Structure formats: C-alpha cells, structure tokens
Amino acid sequence: MDFEKAREEMIRYQIKGRGIRDKRVLSAMSSIPRDKFVLEGEKDNAYLDCPLPIGMSQTISQPFMVALMTQCLSLKGPETVLEVGTGSGYQAAILSKLAKMVYTIERFNALADRAGKIFKELEIKNVKIIVGDGSKGLEEYSPYDGIIVTAGSPEIPGSLIEQLNEKGRIVIPVGNSFSQDLLLGIKEKGKLKTVNHGGCVFVPLVGKYGW
Ligand code: SAM
Numbered sequence: 723m724d725f726e727k728a729r730e731e732m733i734r735y736q737i738k739g740r741g742i743r744d745k746r747v748l749s750a751m752s753s754i755p756r757d758k759f760v761l762e763g764e765k766d767n768a769y770l771d772c773p774l775p776i777g778m779s780q781t782i783s784q785p786f787m788v789a790l791m792t793q794c795l796s797l798k799g800p801e802t803v804l805e806v807g808t809g810s811g812y813q814a815a816i817l818s819k820l821a822k823m824v825y826t827i828e829r830f831n832a833l834a835d836r837a838g839k840i841f842k843e844l845e846i847k848n849v850k851i852i853v854g855d856g857s858k859g860l861e862e863y864s865p866y867d868g869i870i871v872t873a874g875s876p877e878i879p880g881s882l883i884e885q886l887n888e889k890g891r892i893v894i895p896v897g898n899s900f901s902q903d904l905l906l907g908i909k910e911k912g913k914l915k916t917v918n919h920g921g922c923v924f925v926p927l928v929g930k931y932g933w
Contacts, residue, residue: 725755725769728757728768728769729752729755729756729769730752732771733751736771736785737786742789743793744796746797746820747792747816747820748789750816751789753819754816754819755844756812758844759782759837760776771784771785776810776833777836778830778832778833780833780925781809782809782812783812783813783872787922788816791813791872791904792817792870795820795893797817797820797821797867797868799820799821799822800822801866801868802822802823802865803817803821803824803825803866803868803869804826804827804860804885805824805826805871806827806871806873807826807827807927808826808828808833809828809833810836810837811826811840811841811851813872814837814849815844815846815849817849817870818848818849821867821868824849825849825860825866827856827860828851828852828853828856829854829855829929831853834851838851850863855929857875857881857927857929857930858879860885864884864885865886865890866886866890867890868890868892869882869886869890869893870894871892873924873925873926873927873932874899874902874923874927875895875931876896877931878905878907878914878916879932881931882931883907888911889910891906891907891909892905892907893905894907895924899933901921901922902922903919904920905917
C-alpha cells in the first residue's frame with residue numbers, strides 16, 4: 723500500500739474538498755503518517771473517510787473531523803493547547819506541528835502508553851501525555867490558548883472554561899451519547915461565545931463532568 727499517495731488523496735478529496743482552507747492545518751495533516759496511529763490490522767484503512775477502532779472500545783476520529791476541529795482552534799504557533807482524549811495520539815501529533823506545547827489527557831493507560839511509543843518513534847517532543855479524567859481539565863499547566871475535546875460531552879464543562887485563556891478557543895462535541903453538535907467557544911471577558919459547526923458522533927466523555 724502506498725501510504726503517501728493515500729495521504730495525498732485524503733487531503734485532496736476529504737479535507738480540501740470539504741472546505742478546509744487553513745494552510746498550516748493542511749500541511750500538518752500532509753506530514754503526519756496516520757497509518758502509524760492505527761492498529762496493525764487496520765493499516766490499509768488508515769486513510770479512509772471514517773473513524774477506526776483503536777482498542778478499549780475507542781476510535782481514532784475521521785480525518786475530516788480532525789481537520790475541522792483543528793482549524794477551529796486557529797493556531798498560529800506560540801500556543802499551549804490541551805487535548806482531552808488522547809486515543810491513538812493522531813490528533814495530538816497534528817497539534818504538535820501547529821502549537822508550541824500540547825498536553826493531552828487520556829483515561830486509559832493502555833492507549834496513553836501506545837500513543838507515547840508512537841510519539842517517540844516519530845520524534846515528537848512537544849506533547850506531554852497525562853493519564854486521568856480530562857473532564858476536569860488539567861489545572862497544573864493551565865491556562866490554555868486552545869482546548870480540544872475529542873469525546874462527546876453533555877455540556878461544556880465549567881472546569882475547561884475556567885482553564886481557558888481570555889480569547890482562547892475550545893472545540894467540543896456537545897449532545898447526547900449518540901450524536902452531538904460540534905461547538906466552538908471563544909472566551910471573551912470571561913464568558914464563552916459559541917458557534918455551532920454542525921452534527922458529529924463521538925464516543926462519550928466519561929468522567930466527573932462528562933457522562
Ligand atoms: N483524539 C483521539 C485520536 O486522535 O485518536 C481520538 C479520541 S477517541 C474519539 C476519544 C478518547 O477520549 C478515547 O480514547 C477515550 O478513552 C477518551 N476519553 C473519554 N473520556 C475521557 C476523560 N474523561 N478523560 C480523558 N480521556 C477520555
């Protein structure tokens with residue numbers, strides 16, 4: 723399988739073809755090998771237009787959803803970002819190309835360990851993985867310029883809003899456990915202004931301020 727060609731086609735048809743225009747996002751998605759983040763038996767499916775299983779009943783998100791959520795953060799380079807839901811580590815790897823520092827929190831040890839090994843192999847050094855309940859955020863390294871939650875939540879946890887910088891952005895799927903709306907919130911004068919970027923389906927955010 724020619725992964726480079728598959729990646730180019732993914733960018734052309736699934737990402738640019740659906741309106742993603744941020745050049746830095748396109749470049750990051752061109753440079754990160756998604757095939758490294760999927761399970762051995764899923765390598766040939768790595769660039770398909772869908773989420774894929776990664777073990778522990780969890781998924782690596784659809785490439786377009788990764789691109790859309792990343793574009794929503796409007797990263798320019800100097801930012802500190804928190805990701806809730808490390809999963810395979812693919813989204814964090816994309817963020818590592820676009821921000822100064824990425825903290826990513828995962829509730830399953832096994833997934834955090836696997837992602838850590840892939841970051842080592844790819845020599846990604848500006849991502850720190852933490853195991854814990856990300857619905858509470860990660861106060862230790864806050865405030866963040868961007869927060870991305872890659873699991874569906876019943877609401878936007880107040881803890882995450884508190885840990886966001888003024889003018890910071892949070893992107894999060896909000897809804898019930900079967901379907902959500904992708905919300906982008908921008909913090910202005912301590913309050914969040916939200917825009918709805920349409921329907922999506924994520925595995926649930928399980929934790930104190932999730933399900
Ligand atoms: N961003 C991931 C990637 O690039 O592969 C995909 C994430 S997957 C759709 C959702 C992840 O969120 C799962 O790995 C799940 O274990 C994790 N998760 C769910 N609730 C969580 C919580 N409260 N804290 C941290 N991780 C959580």
